[in-house]
Amino acid sequence: MLHLIPVQIVSELLEHLTDAQREAVTTTEGPVLVLAAAGSGKTRVITHRIAYLIELGVAPWSICALTFTNKAAGEMRERVHQLILGRSVGGPDERRIRGLTVMTFHALCARLLRRFAEISGLPSLKPDFAIYDASDQTATIKSVIAELNLSTKNWPVASVRAAISSAKNELKDAAAFAADAGDFASRQVARIYAGYEQALRRANAIDFDDLLLLTARMLRDNAEVRTLCRDRWSYLMIDEYQDTNHAQFVIASLLAGDPSDKPNICVVGDPDQSIYSWRGADISNILEFEERFPDAKVIALGENFRSTAPILAAADTLIKHNVRRKDKPLFTSRKGGQRPRVILCTDERHESDLICDCFKQLNEDGLPWRDMAVLYRTNALSRVMEDALRTGGVPYIIARGTAFYEREEVRHALAYLRVVANPADDVALARIVNTPARGIGKTSLARLADIASARRMPLFEVMRDVGAVGGLTPRAVNAIAKFVAMIDTWTGAGTFLGADVASTLHELVERVIIESGLEKHYESRAATSGQASDAERLDNLDELVSSAKAFEDEFDPTADPAAELTLSETDQDPDAPPLLAMLRAYLESVALVADADTIDPDQGAVTLMTLHAAKGLEFPAVAIIGLEQGLLPHSRANESPDDLEEERRLCFVGMTRAMHQLTMTSVRYRTIRGISERMIPSIFIEEFGPHTVDISDQADDSRDHEERWQRGAGRAGRPQSRNGPRPPSLAQGKPVPEFPVGCTVRHPQFGLGEVLSVQGGANARAQVRFRQAGVKTLVLEFARLQRVQ
Structure with a gap:
């Protein structure tokens, strides 16, 4: 039963929150969607909301908060403990927060399956089941392939495991997968899937995907378990909702209850930071939350407490080019700040040396090494940067990855x-x-x-x-x-x-x-x-x-x-x-x-990491390297508009890691397989607009470098394509031939293709569907296209 909170407690819990944060904390009844912009204090909102519910008289054991990492769950629990124990009337009382559920999806599912193993839909599953990790899965699948007299050469374990994992995340068990198998390859994988499941049962084991699959199926098929869970957790909160996959969406929906009952489910997330579709995350879950729960209250947290206004202006301008998103404000109350810099460099060595020199100057001005980070789209870009930092005497670490x-x-x-x-x-x-x-x-x-x-x-x-x-x-x-x-x-x-x-x-x-x-x-x-x-x-x-x-x-x-x-x-x-x-x-x-010397922990070190790994972190000074077509956005973004939007979100995430200074670089030439290739600046540079970033062209366009590139390209024989739009301010304005829509063209690398669309101007480009290479967007100035009569 809810009761009135003493004025003193209300004041202490809410006094340092913004109006939007306060609304999110105090809106406790019915479905709630909190659109939390980057750096807007979403963890603070979730923890204060839990504390507020407890102070209202909600039993801690009736609150369930789910997130994706043990670290995030631990941090939330610690903050709630501090809020409650530090503000309780009559002094600290551990009993007031006992029974609170703050954990990951997988941890909750394991708890439920152990509690209800006998009615989980798997009669042979016992409560002491083992949970197989990736190594265990690989060994088991390899054994099953051998038992079926198949070859791992024809049926690689990694690909089979990925197929089974994808199926389970879509809530398809072995029987459902077999029913959908329409070709020989799928039918063979279905046999392996069935054998794998039998092997798991013999060992009284499940894998990580089973944790989600079996829990979703149990909640769906067993009304008794479903009712017990809903009665236990009458308040459900989910963090990083944009990262949920289909199985997690189903679990959340089943725990919440019938939308017509206006369940107390609060999801927090940001569609603009959905960057994990490659591992099953479905942005539709957050975009369509209001369709699932028509009575949902939508609250936007737009004030950023991390970055300066110029950084946010550039990031916001970029992300607004996406169509699949929910528009929301992005602003800060902080005054001043420098506009982000986009520096056009000659090649990757020039790029790395420039960033190294920039960071050394910042360090001389008093900024610790640990407050600087270099972000990149793929790990391969770290090698030259590592060389430059090492040569320049700058300490660095590779975060969440392995040194080159x-x-x-x-x-x-x-x-x-x-x-x-x-x-x-x-x-x-x-x-x-x-x-x-x-x-x-x-x-x-x-x-x-x-x-x-x-x-x-x-x-x-x-x-x-x-x-x-x-x-x-x-x-x-x-x-x-x-x-x-x-x-x-x-x-x-x-x-x-x-x-x-x-x-x-x-x-x-x-x-x-x-x-x-x-x-x-x-x-x-x-x-x-x-x-x-x-x-x-x-x-x-x-x-x-x-x-x-x-x-x-x-x-x-x-x-x-x-x-x-x-x-x-x-x-x-x-x-x-x-x-x-x-x-x-x-x-x-x-x-x-x-065998580089260990870094002095007191001195700190510059952090090198991928853009994916940087999500959730912040640094006073950030450099994003490799803003070129084929790198950022990645070449795979040519395959669909959704892929390009995800690349744009990835760039947005990287930009909003920066607190005070943001530098982005693009090179004119990048060495790939020992061959210097001409690169095209990222379309994102054009999308920043003319007034949100300062562009500095420091590239060496000397005839000597051009000739060396041409000699290298001629020697390569197999250059990798890095095609795509080029910002108008960077194009050289050279006349280009006309290619009407529908005409047939020939490209020296991609072969024959049909022109789908043409955009004119200083950076004229054409979208071409090649017979072998698929759809490519080519800058006509560099494309070397020939019209076939």
Whole structure:
């Protein structure tokens, strides 16, 4: 039963809230949608709302607040405890908050399933069930594939696991999935799904997706459980509602109750910060909340307490280009501030050096390193920035990710190079001998290792003479011989004198990546898994080639201290070819990066992270690099308007991490696979408008750089497309041919296509549907299109 709150308590709870926050806190009855703009204090609203309900006399155990991370749930619980225990009449009383439910969706589902296991819809599920993580899932699915006499080559575990996960998030069990399987591939996955579920049941186990699926099904099908839950939690609050998937939406709806009963459900979120569709989040859940609950009260939190007015003006101008959103104010009461800067740079090195110099100046002016951050769309962009910061003596950390040279695919490629440089490196050899898989089993390797140990010789030397080793199958002998021959192809049988040896460092690195099978391996993973992280592995391998090219361009054994110290005098080989010496120096420089000194915690460090990882954080100074078509927005954004809107939201999230200073950069040339490619500035730069950002063109357009780019592009043979709109203020105004809508055109890379639309002006561009490459938006000035009569 609700009761009146003493005036003193009301004053203390509400005195530091804005009018909009106060309305969100005190609107306790019926469905409520709180549209919380970036930096508007949504956590403060949720915790004060919980405390307000408790002070009204609502029993703590009848309140349920759900979020997405344990950290966020813990922070909410702590804040509520402080609010209640610090303001309670008669002093602190732990009993007044006992029973309060503040946890993640998955934690709540686990609790419900353990409580109602016997009626969850799975008769064999016992309350002490195990929860399988990704590693457990992978092992189980791999075993099922083998039991079904299928091959993981044709049915990769990662792609099967992704398909099963997607199905469960859509509330499809194995039977429903099988019923919808319309082709051979889907029917085979359905068999694996069914076998996987049987294996889970035998082990009395469920996976993380089952937590949501089984809870949603239990609440849907079991009226008794549904009623018990609704009676227990009469007040439901959900944070980050824009990040909910279909299963979480169903769970929330079933816990809330019939919309006609005007249930007390309060959801908090921001459609403009919905950036996780790739992992199942559905922006429709928050956009259509009012359709689900017609009596919902909508409250907009528009005042930002983080950023300056100029930063917010630029971010708001950008996000208003999205169609699928809920319009709301975005403002701040803070006065002053600098407009965000957009700096056009020559290339990625110029970009990184500029940011490094900017941060060093800020540090000299008194801003700690820990108050600065560099954000980027893909992890591959961090490598050059890391090099610049390290060379400039700026401490940095890679947040929520792995430093470039520590990433799996990069470490694999470097291990190959280490064996090329030193075939006696058994540690590197063990990493690559069966990566990718080439039919060299553990038993065969153990046999060879035993012989190498007994003879006290490198493992590679034993492998070279594999024909003389007994106890191996013909298949293993053949696989090992092919592996040795592959290494010898790159080294000229260990002498660098072979006829087919690479002549440059970056050529060697590229050949190793391709001929070892690493590129094909990660291409296959990316194609089958559909995961962005797998696609980024290919970008990282390309970036490694660029790293080698950059080292090669600057390598001078007489001037570079790192190169001079690579080998001791006793290890120097005066007859070693220059390429071998360069390779060894390069590997040494990489090792120094990996073994960088630990950062002084008192000094702090600049944070490097992806835009996705930055959500929820804030920094006084932020730099966003790589504002180019194909990077931000990502090339995948060409596939649909919804994808482009999500990229725009991602840029918005990055911009609103900045508190005082925001710098964004775009380069004219970016090195991809050792080749300098001409880039097109991001369409977002145009969308900022002429009055919200200061654009500074510092790019070097000298003839020398243009000629070097043209030579590089001609040598590449396979440049990656980075096409898209270019801001009018940046275009060179050169005449371009006309292409009427409907005409057929030919592109040197994409082939034949039909012109769908044309936009004129200084940045004239055309949208073309290519027969093989799909729909692309091309800047006509650079597109090299030819009309086919």
